[in-house]
Amino acid sequence: MMRDVDGAAPTIRDVARAAGVSPMTVSRVINESARVRPETRKQVEAAITSLGYVPNNLARGLTRQKTSTLGLIVPDFTDPFFSLILRGAEDVARRAGFGVILCNTASDVEREDAYLEDMVAHRAAGLLIAPVGDRSRANLRRLVPHRVPFVLIDRAIPGIESDLVQGDSIDGARQLVAHLIGLRHRRIAHVTESQDVSTARDRLRGYREALEAAGLPFDPELVVEGKSATMQGGYDATQALLAREAAPTAIFTVNNLAAVGSIRAIRERGLTVPDDVAVVCFDDIELAALLHPFLTVMAQPAETFGTIAAQLLIDRIAGRATERRRRVVLPADLIVRVSCGAERGIQPNGG
Amino acid sequence: MMRDVDGAAPTIRDVARAAGVSPMTVSRVINESARVRPETRKQVEAAITSLGYVPNNLARGLTRQKTSTLGLIVPDFTDPFFSLILRGAEDVARRAGFGVILCNTASDVEREDAYLEDMVAHRAAGLLIAPVGDRSRANLRRLVPHRVPFVLIDRAIPGIESDLVQGDSIDGARQLVAHLIGLRHRRIAHVTESQDVSTARDRLRGYREALEAAGLPFDPELVVEGKSATMQGGYDATQALLAREAAPTAIFTVNNLAAVGSIRAIRERGLTVPDDVAVVCFDDIELAALLHPFLTVMAQPAETFGTIAAQLLIDRIAGRATERRRRVVLPADLIVRVSCGAERGIQPNGG
DNA sequence: ACAAATCGTGATATCGATATCACGATCTAT
DNA sequence: ATAGATCGTGATATCGATATCACGATTTGT
Numbered sequence: 001m002m003r004d005v006d007g008a009a010p011t012i013r014d015v016a017r018a019a020g021v022s023p024m025t026v027s028r029v030i031n032e033s034a035r036v037r038p039e040t041r042k043q044v045e046a047a048i049t050s051l052g053y054v055p056n057n058l059a060r061g062l063t064r065q066k067t068s069t070l071g072l073i074v075p076d077f078t079d080p081f082f083s084l085i086l087r088g089a090e091d092v093a094r095r096a097g098f099g100v101i102l103c104n105t106a107s108d109v110e111r112e113d114a115y116l117e118d119m120v121a122h123r124a125a126g127l128l129i130a131p132v133g134d135r136s137r138a139n140l141r142r143l144v145p146h147r148v149p150f151v152l153i154d155r156a157i158p159g160i161e162s163d164l165v166q167g168d169s170i171d172g173a174r175q176l177v178a179h180l181i182g183l184r185h186r187r188i189a190h191v192t193e194s195q196d197v198s199t200a201r202d203r204l205r206g207y208r209e210a211l212e213a214a215g216l217p218f219d220p221e222l223v224v225e226g227k228s229a230t231m232q233g234g235y236d237a238t239q240a241l242l243a244r245e246a247a248p249t250a251i252f253t254v255n256n257l258a259a260v261g262s263i264r265a266i267r268e269r270g271l272t273v274p275d276d277v278a279v280v281c282f283d284d285i286e287l288a289a290l291l292h293p294f295l296t297v298m299a300q301p302a303e304t305f306g307t308i309a310a311q312l313l314i315d316r317i318a319g320r321a322t323e324r325r326r327r328v329v330l331p332a333d334l335i336v337r338v339s340c341g342a343e344r345g346i347q348p349n350g351g
Numbered sequence: 352m353m354r355d356v357d358g359a360a361p362t363i364r365d366v367a368r369a370a371g372v373s374p375m376t377v378s379r380v381i382n383e384s385a386r387v388r389p390e391t392r393k394q395v396e397a398a399i400t401s402l403g404y405v406p407n408n409l410a411r412g413l414t415r416q417k418t419s420t421l422g423l424i425v426p427d428f429t430d431p432f433f434s435l436i437l438r439g440a441e442d443v444a445r446r447a448g449f450g451v452i453l454c455n456t457a458s459d460v461e462r463e464d465a466y467l468e469d470m471v472a473h474r475a476a477g478l479l480i481a482p483v484g485d486r487s488r489a490n491l492r493r494l495v496p497h498r499v500p501f502v503l504i505d506r507a508i509p510g511i512e513s514d515l516v517q518g519d520s521i522d523g524a525r526q527l528v529a530h531l532i533g534l535r536h537r538r539i540a541h542v543t544e545s546q547d548v549s550t551a552r553d554r555l556r557g558y559r560e561a562l563e564a565a566g567l568p569f570d571p572e573l574v575v576e577g578k579s580a581t582m583q584g585g586y587d588a589t590q591a592l593l594a595r596e597a598a599p600t601a602i603f604t605v606n607n608l609a610a611v612g613s614i615r616a617i618r619e620r621g622l623t624v625p626d627d628v629a630v631v632c633f634d635d636i637e638l639a640a641l642l643h644p645f646l647t648v649m650a651q652p653a654e655t656f657g658t659i660a661a662q663l664l665i666d667r668i669a670g671r672a673t674e675r676r677r678r679v680v681l682p683a684d685l686i687v688r689v690s691c692g693a694e695r696g697i698q699p700n701g702g
Numbered sequence: 703a704c705a706a707a708t709c710g711t712g713a714t715a716t717c718g719a720t721a722t723c724a725c726g727a728t729c730t731a732t
Numbered sequence: 733a734t735a736g737a738t739c740g741t742g743a744t745a746t747c748g749a750t751a752t753c754a755c756g757a758t759t760t761g762t
Contacts, residue, residue, distance in 0.1 A: 009471075009496075009497050009498070011717090011718055011719085012718065012719060012720095013718080013719095021741075021742090022741065022742045022743080023718085023719075023720090023742090024719095024720075024721095024741070024742060024743085025740085025741060025742080026719095027719065027720055028720095028740095028741090030719095031720085034740090035738095035739060035740065035741095036740070036741085037739090037740060037741090040740080040741085052493065052496050052497070054468055054471045054472050054497065055472055055718085055719075056413070056472065056474060056717090056718050056719070057409075057469075057472040057473045057474070058408075058409045058410075058412040058413045058418070058473070058474055058717085058718075058719095059409075059413050059717070059718035059719040059720085059747090060718080060719055060720080061409040061719095061747095062407070062409045062410050062413055062717090062718080062719075062720095062746095062747045062748065062749095063718080063719050063720045063721075063746070063747050064719085064720070064721095064747085065747070067409070077428065077434055077437065077438070078431070078434045078435060078437075078438050080429070080431075080638070083428055083429045083434050084429060086428065086429075086453075086455075087428070087429050087455065090453075090455050099452070099469055099473075100452075100453065100454075101450070101451070101452045101453070102437075102441075102451065102452070102453035103451075104437075104438065104441050117405055118408075118450055120360075120405045121405050121406055121407065121408040122408045122409070122450075123407060123408070123409055142403065145360075145403050146360050146403070146405065147360070231641065256638075257638075260638060260641050260642055263641075263642060264641060285638050285639070285642070287431070287607075287608075287611060287636050287638065287639055288636070288638055288639035288642050288643070290582065290611050290614075290615060291611055291614060291636070291639050291643070291645060291646065292639070292642070292643045292645060294642060294643060295642065362747090362748055362749085363748065363749060363750095364748080364749095372711075372712090373711065373712045373713080374712090374748085374749075374750090375711070375712060375713085375749095375750075375751095376710085376711060376712075377749095378749065378750060379710095379711090379750095381749095382750085385710090386708095386709060386710065386711095387710070387711085388709090388710060388711090391710080391711085406748085406749075407747090407748050407749070409747085409748075409749095410717090410747070410748035410749040410750085411748080411749055411750080412717090412749095413716095413717045413718065413719095413747090413748080413749075413750095414716070414717050414748080414749050414750045414751075415717085415749085415750070415751095416717070
């Protein structure tokens, strides 16, 4: 077994000693910035590789008073929507020389707060945040005095005037519901989540607008708020819906995970999608769709959410941004598959 | 608009001044460790909240010569298998007071190397690594002199004697193939990835063992190595397979993503799964399965991979581990659904 | 009641890298 | 040829927190 000469990791001083120069010169070499005699540079580089020296980021960040780390905070990174955002953001960040710290809030405001404080403690250069909801407002406000720039993703928060990348939830919901109406559905339910989340509010609004545009009445009984936009939330809400006397013939769920739960609940009741109940939702599940093109969805360009948000943030960190907030709204695409019942022609099923 | 009194973030010195004590006393308060008069503590705590002070982790890490950050390095965190691992690991880490930095290598050895160096620079307390493959060996070796403890996840690397959490790929593959054989398949193909990856080697071995046990010949023509264990890899490999004269009646793919690609290729050729070609694979796709229980898989407890690996790592960091490496092998479960053709009874389709 | 132990607090040095200023050596311009 | 600019390098202070030692004040034991 080989043993290191020295137990601790080599420092810039060790390199300096080995190369016969001052630490300052080593610093110049590793930062490629200043004028160093080529000969000296070579000596230093040799010392660096022979010692396996890696500069200490902590010390660097401390003196420089800033790091090149971005924080990325999402409610759940196993959700394909968010994991795509992460991938997009990570890619752009890395290309720009930033490292990325990922945080999973599990839609828990306190956990979110803990992570935000963590990021402040780490002196992250900036944050990309898909907040838990409006209740995150206090968390984000606490960020301001620390001067950490951040960009909100997917969810807006009234009163928070930061940069923002989001989808067009209102119009997307309108389209989805209009599509159902076009298929002759009249009793269309909406499974949503806490109205604390801007996308949930917007989608509910789009739902109402679509009904109104078609001259259909809005029935509050048909809107059920699951505990969260997850399978469990969708499942529970749908069970409640189906237990009603006048059950809906179609359901629009606030996102893809809720739709999966919804479909489970429908099937467990012995009903069929789309024959008994049509289902549409926001956000695609790419893997599932490839295996079996089933779910009719309003697909958002999730990865692009991530890349654009990262770009906005990096611009701002670099001071390349205007003072004013920037708001990017990306359009969503209606992808018609089986679950809405469209392939059966324009025949209604509810009569 | 409110303006901060001071432009910079408050330091421990600012808190000390505000509370009328020395920085050392503030340090004692925020570390809850030492004896501080309750009265003093209260004053300090008041100063902390009023200033919104957050201790600087960089400085802390520098003096303490260690951080409470774990690095988590995976080939692709949009892959549901890895994203579950992440969730498990992140959960355990957080509970133990560790932050987590996530890195996506995109199965690129050089990118992996860059990330590892990053983690060393950050002085991460330890690393959880699902390596790209055996070619990661050099990367990992470079870690040793820095004394960064790490745990390998999912993939072993010959010659790297670290802690390791993996599934039983040999037996899992054996079971999957035996299942196909039990369904009377005789020409069973295997879509694999680079043999640089231990799981790919093991699964190939299990495949061979199952054939052997059944007295079936091993035909190298039926083993195709995709460029990667992704949809594209599975798609390309399967296209090649189906172009052969004696096409297989069943395909065992090295993982779930490859299976999705495989199925696409099969369908594009106008064939049906499982009637024309049966498909089985490693790793479940939970979301897809809930929507439509189709894929017959060998399901690994991915989240448990993450939790156990994190525990092993944290133990080691805390010095609570033995000197010897620990190797945890978790069993996989065969989940029979549609794609293998089992529901058609034991009727063969190939003759 | 008095020595000894304990308590609460502070002064100082340090972690590793870099910003800043300084300084001798070399180069440039006229 | 000589003043002035430029180059290459180093010395020193500093970033923010903490380890360590020190020291007066209080408590404890007998």
